[in-house]
Structures are given as C-alpha cells and as structure tokens.
Amino acid sequence: MANVFIMEHPLIKHKIGIIRDMNTGTKEFREMISEIAMLETYESTRDLKLEEVEIETPMSPTTVERLCGKKLAIVPILRAGLGMVPGMQALIPSAKVGHIGMYRDHDTLQPIEYYCKLPADVEERDVFVVDPMLATGGSACDAIAQLKKHGCKRIRFLCIIAAPEGLKKLQEEHPDIDIIVGALDDHLNDKGYIVPGLGDAGDRIFGTM
Ligand code: PRP
Ligand code: URA
Numbered sequence: 001m002a003n004v005f006i007m008e009h010p011l012i013k014h015k016i017g018i019i020r021d022m023n024t025g026t027k028e029f030r031e032m033i034s035e036i037a038m039l040e041t042y043e044s045t046r047d048l049k050l051e052e053v054e055i056e057t058p059m060s061p062t063t064v065e066r067l068c069g070k071k072l073a074i075v076p077i078l079r080a081g082l083g084m085v086p087g088m089q090a091l092i093p094s095a096k097v098g099h100i101g102m103y104r105d106h107d108t109l110q111p112i113e114y115y116c117k118l119p120a121d122v123e124e125r126d127v128f129v130v131d132p133m134l135a136t137g138g139s140a141c142d143a144i145a146q147l148k149k150h151g152c153k154r155i156r157f158l159c160i161i162a163a164p165e166g167l168k169k170l171q172e173e174h175p176d177i178d179i180i181v182g183a184l185d186d187h188l189n190d191k192g193y194i195v196p197g198l199g200d201a202g203d204r205i206f207g208t209m
Contacts, residue, residue, distance in 0.1 A: 001171055001175050002170065002171040002174060002175050002176065002177050002178065002179050003178045003179065004167065004171065004178075004179045004181060005043070005044060005178065005179070005180045005181065006181045006183070006184055007039075007040060007043060007180070007181065007182050007183070009039060009043060011039055012036055012039050012040065012043075012182055013183070015032045015035055015036050015039075016036060016160065016161070016182055016183050018032050019032045019033065019036070019160070019198050019204075020196060020197070020198045022199070026204065026205070026206075026207040029204045029205060030083055030205050033083040033084060033087075033132055033160065033201075033205060034083060034084065034085075034086045034087035035087055036084075036087070036160050036182055037083075037084035037085075037087040037088050037130065037158065037160070038087030038088060038090055038091055039087075040158050040160075040180050040182060041087070041088045041091050041092065041128070041158070042091060043180070044156060044158065044178070044180045045091075045092075048067055048069070049067070049068050049069035050065040050066065050067060050068060051065070051066055051067075051068035052064070052065060052066075053065070053066045070124065070125060070126045070154065071094070071095075071096070071121075071124065071125045071126070072092055072094070072095040072096075072125055072126050072127075072128065073095055073096045073097070073098055073118075073119050073122055073125040073126070073127045073128070074088050074089070074092070074095045074096075074097050074098075074127075074128050074130060075097070075098040075099070075100055075118065075127055075128065075129045075130070075143070075147065076097070076099060076100075076129075076130050076131065077100050077101075077102050077129065077130070077131040077139055077140070077143050078099055078100065078101040078102065078115060079101075079202040079205070079206060080131060080132050080133060080201035080202040080205055081129075081130045081131040081132070082205070083132065083201070083205040084130040084131075084132060084158065084160075085097060085130070088128065088130065095128075096119035096121075096122075096125065097119075098116075098117060098118035098119050098122060098127075099115060099116070099117050099118075100113065100115065100116050100118075100129075100143045100146060100147075101113065101114045101115030101116070102114070102139045102142065102143060104135075104136075104138065104139065104192065109135075109136050109138065109192040110138055111138040111139040111142045111143075113142060113143075113146070116146060118147070118150055122147070122150055122151070122152055123150055123151030123152055123153070125152070126154045126155075126156070127147055127152050127154065127155045127156070128156050128157075128158055129143055129144055129147065129155060129156070129157045129158070130157075130158045130159070131143075131157075131158075131159055132159060132160040132161065132198075132201040132205075133159060133160070133161055133162075133194060133197075133201045134157075134159040134161070134162040134163065134166040134167060134170065134181070135163050135165075135166050135188055135192055135193065135194050136163075136165060136166055136169065136188065136192055137165065137166030137167070137168075137169035137170045137173075138169075140157055140159070140166070140170050141169060141170055141173045141174065144157065144170075144173075144174050144177065145173075145174075155174070155176075155177045155178075156177060156178040156179070156180060157170065157174075157177055157178070157179050157180070158180045159179075159180070159181055159182065160181075160182040160183070160201075161181075161182060161183050161185055161194055161197055161198060162179075162181045162182075162183070162184050162185065162194075163185055163186075163187060163188045163194045163197075164184065164185075164186075164187065165187070165188050166188075167179065167181065167184065185197055
C-alpha cells in the first residue's frame with residue numbers, strides 16, 4: 001500500500017486555514033498555495049541522499065555535505081498544480097519541470113488529458129507530481145499512469161487537500177508511490193467537490209471565478 005504522509009506542521013495548518021477562507025483574495029491565495037507547497041516539499045524530502053565533499057572555507061579546508069543521487073523533476077497537473085511550482089523551485093532550483101494538462105468532465109468527473117510535455121530524461125528522475133486537490137483521484141491516477149508509461153519509477157504525489165475517496169483510489173491504483181497530503185478532509189459532495197475544501201483551486205489561483 002502507498003505510504004501516506006499527512007502534514008502536522010503548524011505553519012502548514014495555519015496557511016491551509018487561510019486558503020479555505022472564501023474571503024481570501026487571489027493574490028494571497030496564490031502566495032499561500034506556493035508557500036504550502038514549499039513547506040510540504042521541505043517535509044517530504046528528508047530522505048534525499050547526501051555525499052561528503054571536500055571544500056575550502058575562507059578559514060580552512062573542511063568536509064561538507066551535498067545532495068547527490070537521482071535528479072528531480074516537478075510535474076504539475078494543469079492548471080491548479082502550476083500554483084505549487086514556484087515554492088518548490090525555490091527549494092529545488094535544479095529540478096526540471098514537466099506539465100500534464102487535465103480537466104475533469106463536468107458531468108462524468110472523468111479526467112481528460114489535453115497536454116503532456118515532460119523532460120527528455122524524465123525516467124531517470126525522482127518525480128514530484130503536484131496538484132492542490134485530490135478529489136475523486138481520477139486526475140492524479142491518470143497523470144501518474146502517464147508518467148509510468150514514460151518509464152518513471154520513483155514517484156511522489158503532493159497535494160494540499162485530499163478527500164478520503166481520492167486518497168483510497170490513489171493508494172489502490174498506485175501502491176508504489178508516496179502520497180504527501182496537507183490536510184485530509186471529510187467527503188466529496190455530489191458534484192465531486194471536496195467538503196469543506198476550498199472551492200475550485202484553479203479558479204481561485206487564476207481569478208477565473
Ligand atoms: C481540479 C484539480 C485537480 C482535479 C481533482 O482540476 O486541480 O486536477 O480537479 O479532481 P479529481 O481528483 O476528481 O480528478 P480541474 O479539473 O478543475 O481543472 P483546472 O485545474 O484546469 O481548473
Ligand atoms: N477540484 C477542485 O478544484 N476543488 C475540488 O474541491 C475538487 C476538485
């Protein structure tokens with residue numbers, strides 16, 4: 001079964017409270033999404049490998065630790081995943097960024113892929129698939145299946161708010177990935193929206209309400 005990590009950090013909880021508030025405007029909403037993504041990235045990269053390197057400080061030679069091992073890629077699911085990228089790039093500037101475009105059909109709630117552009121060497125990278133919302137789980141499951149088709153083996157999924165229904169589906173369909181969740185909510189409503197949730201993440205990030 002996939003490993004699920006639900007964030008407990010007070011800063012993450014505080015910022016999620018701000019994005020849930022319907023009175024939070026587009027600018028602050030976008031800033032908070034990026035900052036929460038940065039904090040989730042920080043929390044979920046404790047297992048990155050380090051190697052020792054000899055350097056010289058202005059005072060003396062010394063040994064320091066430096067990241068090594070596999071290179072990283074960030075793959076936002078369009079549109080709303082884009083809002084998470086700046087915060088993650090601030091921590092991992094060398095990560096390449098791929099894009100998978102998906103929207104949910106309003107009636108069937110099935111994801112429809114309309115775009116896919118990935119780094120040429122994506123199969124050699126540890127991949128962070130990112131989307132603020134895990135609702136039915138259809139979009140995340142399909143995006144991850146697409147990455148596996150491209151040969152990716154080490155995949156993490158980062159979201160900010162998850163519904164139990166989507167989390168279960170993602171765990172069952174992709175038991176080999178790590179799932180990092182900012183907050184686990186109560187349920188989906190009959191239109192596939194997360195309750196209490198925050199509404200439509202893409203609309204709130206890009207001001208298209
Ligand atoms: C939202 C969200 C996820 C998807 C989650 O995107 O950003 O991609 O819904 O729902 P699911 O778990 O039921 O698949 P949406 O389809 O609204 O597209 P948008 O980001 O372009 O607005
Ligand atoms: N997509 C969103 O943006 N919000 C939800 O609550 C569900 C899917």
